[in-house]
Every structure is written in C-alpha cells, then in structure tokens.
Amino acid sequence: MERSSVDLVDVLSFVRVVETGSFARAAERMGLSKPVVSRRVARLEGQLGARLLTRTARGARPTNIGEAYFSRASGILADLDAAQEVVADAVTQIAGPIRLTAPVSFGTLHLAAALADFIREHPKVELDATFDDGIADLIGGGYDLAVRIGTLPDSSLVARRIAPVRKVVVGSPDYFARHGRPEKPADLSDHAILLYTHENWRFRSNGGEPETIRINPVLRTNNGEMLRQAAEEGLGICLLPSFIASSGIQSGRLEAVLTDYDPGHGALHAVMPPGRATTARVRALVDFLVERFGPEPSWDPCWFGNRSEAAAAT
Structure with a gap:
C-alpha cells in the first residue's frame, strides 16, 4: 500500500463516525449522504488492510486497531485545521x-x-x-x-482560567425576619436548607480545617436558578455561586450571611x-x-x- 493513496476525506469520515457513534450522524455533520460516508470508510479500511469499525444496529464503534488509528488521525486532522488557521491569521x-x-x-x-x-x-x-x-x-x-x-x-x-467562582450563603429578608440569621455555620442545622442535589456544605474559618455542616434540606434540585427563586420566596437558605446569587442580592430580594466563612471556591x-x-x-x-x-x-x-x-x- 502506498501511504500517499489514503484520501483525507476518507480519514475524516472515519473520525466523524467514531466521534458521533454512527454513520448517519457523521454524514449529517459532514453534509454528505450516509452511503457516501460508509463507502469512504470501507475504502479506507481496504487501503489500510484492517477493520477499523464494528458495525451494529445501534451505530458503530472502533475496534482496538480503530481506536489507535483514531487517536493519531484525529490529532493530525486537528493540526491540519490549525495549519489552515495560520493562513486566516495572515489576513x-x-x-x-x-x-x-x-x-x-x-x-x-x-x-x-x-x-x-x-x-x-x-x-x-x-x-x-x-x-x-x-x-x-x-x-x-x-x-x-x-x-x-x-x-x-x-x-x-x-485549560485557561477566566475568572474566580465564589459561593455565598443567602436567604430572603422575610425568611431571616421569621427565623433569625445564622451567626456561624453550625447554626445552619436549625434552618430550612435549599440544596443543590447532593452537595455537602463545608466551611473554613481563619485558615482552619474545613468543617462539614449537618443540614436539613427542604428542597433538592439540580438547578441553581430554581434555588435562587425559592430563596427569594422565603422558603429557606441556600448556597449559590455568586454569578447566580448576585442579582437577588443587588435587588434586595436576598441577603448574604456568613460572609466571614469560606464555603469553598473554584474558577x-x-x-x-x-x-x-x-x-x-x-x-x-x-x-x-x-x-x-x-x-x-x-x-x-x-x-x-x-x-x-x-x-x-x-
């Protein structure tokens, strides 16, 4: 086999099938018909003398040889895309x-x-x-x-860091008027908690070891905006990223508490x-x-x- 005979579109067809898991989805991404993509992959397998994909009723998955070929081929195609962008940079x-x-x-x-x-x-x-x-x-x-x-x-x-992501404990003024404001993390065990799924609440004070707090959730959800709205309605206290909580705090619908304690942060x-x-x-x-x-x-x-x-x- 002459290596120069391998068609890059055939290689791209194979890579897209592996990425999407099916010939149909690969064809849709490439703007080609499913039979054309199938023929191109079959031609590549014939030129390489190895089966790269296992066809099933649910789609396609790479063989062991196919996984190794995909690892190298996808990187080469990405480098080629980057090389083409060099031209775009020039203009x-x-x-x-x-x-x-x-x-x-x-x-x-x-x-x-x-x-x-x-x-x-x-x-x-x-x-x-x-x-x-x-x-x-x-x-x-x-x-x-x-x-x-x-x-x-x-x-x-x-990875490139964009900005810090901080967390804050918040509740509504009405909730705090009815139930009081926690002065320390341990006080949270006496409050209604609005919880993001199965998140653990851990606080650090003055550089000490983080302490896990026992809490009593009255609401669990995997949506931070729902937690904010529930807190604004006075249903309880929640721990939110500041990019979700800030609108409620700035409008006065929420108040931040325990700001001297660190509940963890990320980026x-x-x-x-x-x-x-x-x-x-x-x-x-x-x-x-x-x-x-x-x-x-x-x-x-x-x-x-x-x-x-x-x-x-x-």
Whole structure:
C-alpha cells in the first residue's frame, strides 16, 4: 500500500463516525449522504488492510486497531485545521465554526450575551453553542471549547482560567425576619436548607480545617436558578455561586450571611482539545471571554470581604 493513496476525506469520515457513534450522524455533520460516508470508510479500511469499525444496529464503534488509528488521525486532522488557521491569521480573519458547551445557568445568565457580542465583532464565525450541566466529551463530541466551573481533573485538555467562582450563603429578608440569621455555620442545622442535589456544605474559618455542616434540606434540585427563586420566596437558605446569587442580592430580594466563612471556591475555565487551542477563532473567543469576565467578574460585589483575595488566587 502506498501511504500517499489514503484520501483525507476518507480519514475524516472515519473520525466523524467514531466521534458521533454512527454513520448517519457523521454524514449529517459532514453534509454528505450516509452511503457516501460508509463507502469512504470501507475504502479506507481496504487501503489500510484492517477493520477499523464494528458495525451494529445501534451505530458503530472502533475496534482496538480503530481506536489507535483514531487517536493519531484525529490529532493530525486537528493540526491540519490549525495549519489552515495560520493562513486566516495572515489576513487577520477570524472565521469558521466553533462548537461550544457550557453549564446551563452560567450560559443563560452571562455567557449568552457575551457570545452575542462576540458574533457581532466577528460575523464570519459560525457558533454552535450547547448549554448542558453534564460533562461533555470534548474530543468525542467534536467540541472546540468548553466553559467549565470548578476544579479541573488532570487530562490532555488545554485549560485557561477566566475568572474566580465564589459561593455565598443567602436567604430572603422575610425568611431571616421569621427565623433569625445564622451567626456561624453550625447554626445552619436549625434552618430550612435549599440544596443543590447532593452537595455537602463545608466551611473554613481563619485558615482552619474545613468543617462539614449537618443540614436539613427542604428542597433538592439540580438547578441553581430554581434555588435562587425559592430563596427569594422565603422558603429557606441556600448556597449559590455568586454569578447566580448576585442579582437577588443587588435587588434586595436576598441577603448574604456568613460572609466571614469560606464555603469553598473554584474558577471558571475555558477548556479545549489540544489541536483546537491553536486555531485563531477559538483563541479569539477565549481571549474575549477572559477580557469580558476576568480577572474580577462584575457579579462579585464587595460583600465577600477578605475571602475575595483567597479565591482570586485559585
């Protein structure tokens, strides 16, 4: 076999099938028909002399050889995409598709408006944004960029810090008038708690060891905006990221308590597959988000006190 005989579109067809898990979805992404994609993959397998995919009624998955080939081929295609962007850089043109995923609450409250402004600045960018609280497989899902919150695990992905993400304990003035304000974290055990799924509440004071607090949840949900609304209605106390809580605090519908205690903090990151991080359009979007939200986000007013400095170092 001559290596030069391998068609890059055949290789791309195989990579898209692995990424999407089916010939139909791969064909849709590539703008081709399913039979054309199937023939191209079959031709690649014939040229390589190896079966790369196992076809099933539910779709397709790579064989062991296919997984090894996908690992190398997808990286090469990403490098080729980056090389093409070098040409775009030369003519100062930010253009092309960007597939992005981000958490639902942050996406709707803050990111959507930022992305609209980015598109206005770069009208030749084709943005495909998905808001989902799950952790998307960036490489397998074909994403160029993810906006993620919290501590990042070690991986081959490229990450850039955008801004700190701080948490605050809040309740409504009416609730505190009826039940009193907690003065220390241990007081929370006597209050109605609005809980984000199965989150543990741990507080640190004056650099000491974190202390887990026993709480009595009257509401559990996986949506931070629902927690904020429930707190504003006086149903209880909740622990929220400041990017969700700030609107309620600034309007007076919520009050922050226990601000001298640290309930933990994280950061907002842009996370990219290695090849995507070098493309001009993705770099431009990440730079835009860093400038828009960092280093200190507009939703963090002064009610954090000294805790702001500790969280900013993350």
